[in-house]
Amino acid sequence: MNSYLNIDHVCITFPTDKGPLNVLNDVDLRVDESEFISLIGHSGCGKSTVLNIVAGLLQASEGGVLLENKEVREPGPDRAVVFQNHSLLPWLSVYDNVRLAVDQVFKRTKSKAERDAWTRHNLELVHMSHALDRKPDEISGGMKQRVGIARALAMEPKVLLMDEPFGALDSLTRTHMQDSLMEIQAELKNTVIMITHDVDEAVLLSDRIIMMTNGPSATIGEILHIDLERPRDRLALAEDPAYNHYRAEVVRFLHERHVGHGSKKQDEQQAPKADAQASVDSDDAAEPKAGLRLAG
């Protein structure tokens, strides 16, 4: 079957001290061009592993990934990743962080002036033109993530992979970022795979939501098509019965159907909290900034 991105019966098993651990079992998904896909599921179910396999950072034990009918074997700029912790180089300015990617991807195809213009254009797209010379440490978390997105967009990827891009942000900043992302998406029509813990975010942004079962041996549980007209407006949608139905579907999948599947204890602990916030609690969402402060 020919499709733009084909995640073909992927299994991955990691060797551990207690023997092999089967993290993903038979994950099978076809993604069309310009489609926005969200992956949602409980912590530790292997969402990031799927993303890393598509990125080429991890190799599937069985099955594989085809992008435009070519097998993915190693990481590359055609599958740009927006990391959760922005992963900007702290010693480079905002401009230089994006420029590094631009220089690398377009070193043969664009002149110096064109690369400069392209860098500025992408930072303009995420509304970061005012802070070109700032260092990542001097800007807010939301701004860092904008730069991370600009860096990924600047690579003109065939697939944009986002690993909980807004997970570490406060909710107000997160709404802004989601709106920005929808704007950019309306303009560029990228193919996107995004991991999220936030049910609202998934429904608001996606064409399809892929709900994953709990690990180990996680796989795709259900797929939800979101047939909401674009452009979508979060305030209007809040009253929309269709929107609320989709939202309820996801919440139901996460909190009802999977009690009893996988680790029961974890589900019981998470249920009350998640009901109130309609988001899956994440252990790894608010990971502190990895500091390199090891001076003697």
Place this chain on the structure above:
Amino acid sequence: MISTLRNQKTFESSTLDAVLNYLSGDRLLALTGNLARNVLVPMAAILVFLMLWKVGAQQVQTSLGELPGPDRVWEQSLALYDEHKAEREREAAFYDRMQVRIDKAIEAGKPAERIEKMQARRYTGTATFFDQIITSLLTVMTGFVIATMIAIPLGIMIGMSQTLYQAFNPIIQLFKPVSPLAWLPLVTMVVSAVYVSDDPWFSKSFLNSAITVTLCCLWPTIINTAVGVSGVNKDLLNVSRVLRLSWLTKTVKIILPSSLPMMFTGMRLSLGIGWMVLIAAEMLAQNPGLGKFVWDEFQNGSSNSLARIMVAVIAIGFIGFLLDRGMLMLQRAVSWDKSMVLR
């Protein structure tokens, strides 16, 4: 109405209080507090130390008289400075005399060969305490620079490759604790066998000391560089993989900047060790630096020797401190993370 007034009054008086407090009491207290902490406390500690030294030294009788107290050490440091000045004056006088003779010889129409020979004559006085400090600094910097040039590339390679790490680790762990005194005889023999030249750039004693310093300086820099390089944030390495950065770009743009703080930590440790090692090496290698000064004074055994050695001890400590501060400033200047606490 009354309550409003009262409120207003409280408001006013509390503002006034705050202003007054700011100007006088608390503020002043804070200022004097800082002053006391930063200046008075260390000064008091130094004073107590000097008193204990003075009293303690009087109790110890050696064959060269009692141990010198701070007063005699101060006296000797002035004496060393005077000797240095006197030596410089003699040197200047020597060159003046030579110039006069050269001028006369030119006037008398002596052959150019002979005049050249006269011009080439150098003053051969004794090295003063300050000359010896310069020699020591040159030696330690030479050894340190050689060590750094070897240790940083090696540390980077070891940090990047698990295999190389496993290959080198036992060797590093084995040689790291070796004392400079164990290296020195070997270095001396190797240098005298290998470094044979009619017109040597360096004296052998200088090379012996510098190489011994190198051998002891290598390890902290290698280890810290390797730790820094292997500790580069995995996400940043993933960025480099996604971008398909070349090995060189990855090293220059990601690995070096990110491991720079650890590298400098290693280099500071190395320089500190190098400076300590140098004194011992100079004593044995007879390199005309501070180590030799201490050894000569010890052999000399005059009544002033102990005080002069004490001057050297303090100078060694002070220079070591300055070297460390210098490295710290360099680290601050090249570090990308200005908020990092360096001490």
